[in-house]
Amino acid sequence: MRRDLGRMPRVSRLGLVAMVGAGGLDVVTHLFSGGHAGHHGIGAEHLAHVLGIAGMVLVLAGVVVDGARRQLRQRAVRTGGPDGHAHR
Numbered sequence: 001m002r003r004d005l006g007r008m009p010r011v012s013r014l015g016l017v018a019m020v021g022a023g024g025l026d027v028v029t030h031l032f033s034g035g036h037a038g039h040h041g042i043g044a045e046h047l048a049h050v051l052g053i054a055g056m057v058l059v060l061a062g063v064v065v066d067g068a069r070r071q072l073r074q075r076a077v078r079t080g081g082p083d084g085h086a087h088r
Contacts, residue, residue, distance in 0.1 A: 009066040015058025022052035 005013065026048035033045070 009062035011065065012059045012062030015055040015060075015062060018055030018058060019052055020055075022048045022055055025051065 008016070025044060029044040029048055
């Protein structure tokens, strides 16, 4: 698993860390708040949810960008360059 994490794009790793932090913050908020704390106004619960969503966006962005880069690299290797119709 550690090897797989090392191969993940940096942006995705950052998003994963943000999601883990958001989950921890959400659990702590719900355990130590008296009832429905955070449902009225901006509080730790909303911060945890926003951080979790931002983490998900970062993970997805990292995967998409990495996939696009790999596809462009493979195409460049197959055709001899980024433009298959270039004069040689």
